[in-house]
Amino acid sequence: MGVIHLELFVTLDFVGQAPGGPGEDPERFPFGGWQAPLLDEVTGAQVLAAYEGTDALLLGRRTYDIFAAYWPHQAGGADNAIAALFNSVPKYVASRGRPDLSWAGSTQLGPDLADAVREVRDRHEHVKVVGSLNLVQTLLREKLFDRLDLWVYPITLGVGKKVFDGGAVPTNVTLLEPPVANPKGTVYLRYGLAEGTPATGDMSAPDRGAGRDVGGTP
Numbered sequence: 001m002g003v004i005h006l007e008l009f010v011t012l013d014f015v016g017q018a019p020g021g022p023g024e025d026p027e028r029f030p031f032g033g034w035q036a037p038l039l040d041e042v043t044g045a046q047v048l049a050a051y052e053g054t055d056a057l058l059l060g061r062r063t064y065d066i067f068a069a070y071w072p073h074q075a076g077g078a079d080n081a082i083a084a085l086f087n088s089v090p091k092y093v094a095s096r097g098r099p100d101l102s103w104a105g106s107t108q109l110g111p112d113l114a115d116a117v118r119e120v121r122d123r124h125e126h127v128k129v130v131g132s133l134n135l136v137q138t139l140l141r142e143k144l145f146d147r148l149d150l151w152v153y154p155i156t157l158g159v160g161k162k163v164f165d166g167g168a169v170p171t172n173v174t175l176l177e178p179p180v181a182n183p184k185g186t187v188y189l190r191y192g193l194a195e196g197t198p199a200t201g202d203m204s205a206p207d208r209g210a211g212r213d214v215g216g217t218p
Helices: 041-050 061-073 080-088 113-123 133-141
Strands: 003-011 056-060 091-094 106-108 126-130 147-153 172-175 187-194
Touching: 003 041, 003 113, 003 133, 041 147, 056 061, 056 113, 056 133, 061 080, 061 091, 091 113, 126 133
Parallel strands: 003 126, 003 147, 056 091, 056 126, 091 106
Antiparallel strands: 147 187, 172 187
């Protein structure tokens, strides 16, 4: 069984809407492209390294349409490494509609999203989910992910779609490697899904570090 790997670019107030450019989301969002002024060479290298081993993409409909219109035309250019990867691996699209699947290697997932994602994970070693906030929220809610990469950018927007809108559930994650702060203040965090639900405790109690989970188990 492979891993489902979520990759998210978020602000300090956890807005993840349209980081790459205004055209990513036409829904009257005034800050499309908020990520671009904060990019630096360190972040770029981290993003590229995060794709190492990727053998499939899992995308929501809107992200898929944006990628399908862009990446097939980038071979040989400045972003050739990512273009070559995206163009060569299978693409799985979560959509209730009828997407144009002309991008080579594209397949629409079946109506039972959870089962379809599990089948994709069984079929591949390293499945990358990029953007696709609606899909990400479903995967978080169903705990259908294994790794979570967060690039947290040093801005707040006050408006926009947040990653954990839409019914997040109590979930434990574990830090897989030390955080990295980049020159422009972006912090890179890599987490893995952990068992159980968040523990509770009493900060005034002598054994407050022990904690108990929501069900009362030590």
